[in-house]
Amino acid sequence: MDNNIEKDNSGKSSFSGARQKQHYNNSRGRGRQRSSHSKNRESPPEYRRQRKTSNQRITSWSYYHEGDVEIPEICVYSIDKRCMYEDTGCLRLHAKCTCQWQVIQDGKWFNFRNFHSEELENAFLDVTKDSVKITPLDPKLLGSSGRDMIKILGNGQWEADFENLTLKNLTSQSILTSKLFIRRLSTQSAAVSKSGKATKYEWYFCDSKKKWIKYGDVDSLGHNHLVPLITSDEIELNFSSDSSVQMMFNNSLYRYQLDFKTMKQKNLNTGKERSVRRRPVKKQSTKPNPRGKKENLPSTWDSMKDNDTMIKVSLDVSSQEYCDVMSQLLITVPAARVVSIMRIQNPFLWRPFQNKQAELAIKYDGYEKLNIQKLFHGTRHEFIDDICKKNFDWRLHGSSTGQAYGRGSYFSNSAAYSLKYAKQDSSGHCFLFLVEVIIGKVTRGIESMKRPPLNPATSELFDTTVDNVDSSKIFVKYDSQEYYPLYTIQVKC
Structure with a gap:
């Protein structure tokens, strides 16, 4: 060395x-x-x-x-x-x-x-x-x-x-x-790197119906005789090896030239040109759960044993799922030193959350009006397992935060704010939850509220109380079926 x-x-x-x-x-x-x-x-x-x-x-x-x-x-x-x-x-x-x-x-x-x-x-x-x-x-x-x-x-x-x-x-x-x-x-293309973190690409051409067709597939008109005698992977290998060299290929009738600089495919017999695109393939973060469809659980969850009520799954740092969580965290904590991110798989909390969404979607005439957001919650290490199993309960897990905007469970769209309530453990680590929350209709909360007040516009209760209706940072929830803990995030404080 x-x-x-x-x-x-x-x-x-x-x-x-x-x-x-x-x-x-x-x-x-x-x-x-x-x-x-x-x-x-x-x-x-x-x-x-x-x-x-x-x-x-x-x-x-x-x-x-x-x-x-x-x-x-x-x-x-x-x-x-x-x-x-x-x-x-x-x-x-x-x-x-x-x-x-x-x-x-x-x-x-x-x-x-x-x-x-x-x-x-x-x-x-x-x-x-x-x-x-x-x-x-x-x-x-x-x-x-x-x-x-x-x-x-x-x-x-x-x-x-x-x-x-x-x-x-x-x-x-x-x-x-x-x-x-x-x-x-x-990262390097999977065509030239065998690393599990290499990026896989697919190549597409625009057919006569303006549909993007992957090389090696039949076009939108079903012309099997026009399928190129070359695969997307072969094109990627040529591109990664030397993108300055034009590539030649055939189908059963015609000969083509693929220009990587102009991203055009030219039929050398007819002169017809088509646009070409190279796009990355999204990585699947986990093995699909074979019970997912049957039990209305996320297809990205890992398999669970029949007697499992809750499991936590460590995310691969190279997965898209890990990156998605990191993206939200780094908005307000750009220098966060993450130790681990764990996905929480609890069917007995997930199903009631889905049922509540369906109920409110009928009430508000559509899911898009529910205003579902991913929010943070900071807590102590000793509360982690209890929350993963039973969900948030402000009577047990919220005593250190106060109840300025209502007596409920508190969440924030700012990870930096939530970290203030994440107490260090003996290793100097702090813990956050990333939680999916149904926001619905909001109003400003006060300390004495045990539930949201009546909404005069609908004659029904508001769904959430907040610190500021126009620019909310703090969200208070009163119904445990209206939020689901998605991930635990362990960071160095």
Whole structure:
């Protein structure tokens, strides 16, 4: 390993960029070879004693504001903190997820906030979408690094164009530019990497009915004789190997040319051109639960034994499910040091929650009017199992928070706020719940309320009391069937 070290201008030892590139190139296709990226960062001695200097490269993380990296990829080893170059400056972007969206300004790339990156990614996964509007930034909900993005985007409306990889300003704010360029960073393609965290892509062409058809499938008109004699995986391998070289292929009648630069497929016999798209495949976070449909349980739940009433499942840090939870957490706690995220599978709490949604959907004439949100709740370690088994009970789990807005269970859309009520355990860890909550109709609460007051507009009770009707941060619930604890999040305080 000492051969990988060279002296920088200050005389300190550092891993060279060239050696990093060689290491990553050599590791392509070898999968998760943990031996070369072990957690033991105590060797060699020069690596251990190294101090950051003004000339030393610093590893960029996806939650930093600035995201310039020499190699525009996600470091696959950073996802589970096994990158041997983290302390000396990895050439790739470090992240807890397999992708990150960025925007460029004045020649520098900046990381979108996690919720924006998630919005872009969710839309990009859908091959039929060529654009998406992203949520305007709210300075009240952003941390310090998030507020830096305000300087670039302001708080107006922007629309991402996936075809041209641009961001268009839809609001008339003269101080901001009208268009910015964006890019998507991800782990290496599964075509050239056997890592379980590699990104799998599919290739599609637009048929005569404007439907996006995966290569190797029959088009929307059922023309079996026009199916290309090439698969999506073969195209991805050619693209990943050398995207500057045009690809030739046939079907039973025609010969085609695929241009990766223009993303066009040309019929060399007729001259007809069709648009082509390359999109990532969403990873399934868990094995499907075979009982899911039968018992009206989420299909993403892991299998449970017949005598299981509740289980907790640790999420894989590379899964989309883990990234989705992290995205919400990092909005207000951008530097959160997460130890674990556990999914709570409790059919005896889930079914009543689903039944209550169905009941209120009839009352309000549609599910979309229920205003279901994912909110946080901070608590003590000793309450975790009881809440997972029996749900929240303010009489047992809420004594430390006070009851300023009603005598019920308290939730917040700010993880930072909820962390104030998450007491450290003996290991210095704090615990949050991410909870799915039916908000419904709201009114401002007061301390003496044992239930929501009457809504004069409907002559029925409000569903939730809040701290501020116009800009709510605190939500108080009185019916345990109107919320379900989805995840526990363990963080270093």
